[in-house]
Amino acid sequence: MVQQIPQALGPDLSDSHPTYPNPTIVQVTCEIAFAATSDTQLSLGALYPVFSPEFPEMMPIGAGTIQFVIGQPLFAPEAPQLPSPTAAFRFSVASGLRFVQLSKTSFVYQSNEPYTGWADFRSNLLRLWKISEPYLKPGSVVKVGLRYINRIRKTDKYQGVGDWLLATQDIPEALLRSKEHFLGRIESSPAHAHLRLVTIANEAPGPEMPAGAIIMDVDRLSASKRFCRSFSR
Numbered sequence: 001m002v003q004q005i006p007q008a009l010g011p012d013l014s015d016s017h018p019t020y021p022n023p024t025i026v027q028v029t030c031e032i033a034f035a036a037t038s039d040t041q042l043s044l045g046a047l048y049p050v051f052s053p054e055f056p057e058m059m060p061i062g063a064g065t066i067q068f069v070i071g072q073p074l075f076a077p078e079a080p081q082l083p084s085p086t087a088a089f090r091f092s093v094a095s096g097l098r099f100v101q102l103s104k105t106s107f108v109y110q111s112n113e114p115y116t117g118w119a120d121f122r123s124n125l126l127r128l129w130k131i132s133e134p135y136l137k138p139g140s141v142v143k144v145g146l147r148y149i150n151r152i153r154k155t156d157k158y159q160g161v162g163d164w165l166l167a168t169q170d171i172p173e174a175l176l177r178s179k180e181h182f183l184g185r186i187e188s189s190p191a192h193a194h195l196r197l198v199t200i201a202n203e204a205p206g207p208e209m210p211a212g213a214i215i216m217d218v219d220r221l222s223a224s225k226r227f228c229r230s231f232s233r
Helices: 011-016 044-051 120-134 224-232
Strands: 027-032 059-062 086-092 098-103 108-111 141-153 183-187 196-203 213-222
Touching: 044 086, 086 224, 098 120, 108 141, 108 213, 141 196, 141 224
Parallel strands: none
Antiparallel strands: 027 108, 027 141, 059 086, 086 098, 098 108, 141 213, 183 196, 196 213
């Protein structure tokens, strides 16, 4: 993922290459999927008192309504209009920028708030997972996914992808030479039972980003028994 680069010292250095005046990470999501326990029944009456002090907004999620949208708060203020069995409960902060979502087979924690570092996110993730365990009664963990979405705001002077990113094993040189449209996606397996997805895409200009932005979406999933065991009891 892209790390924030400090402002260069001196006018010559600062003019030679753009820096990242704002943190680029705008969304972090972790999903822990586990084997279903046949007798597990999620109860709103039991869950709401536990999560409402930190996440006062609640929304039942019907089957097929869970979705992730780049750069937008994912909490919707209204429940789905069509009746459907509740597949999960989502508890969100009032702004909708951070939530925890629970189902019979998965636990999701997502933050769109200003990123303060992996240590803080990991601490909150493990704390909420521990709180959730007595209610989820998870069997063995079967998959863990971690997703970082970076938004790199372009400037009028620096419009190209190559102005901001360097070629790596996941970012081909041809993408960086693009002058207008660009879209790249690399899917790879860095280890057995691991999957890494890296997507580079353009975001159109808007009121807060008059020059547009580059979206760098990094998704890493592991179904390794050794790795998943660390989340199991």
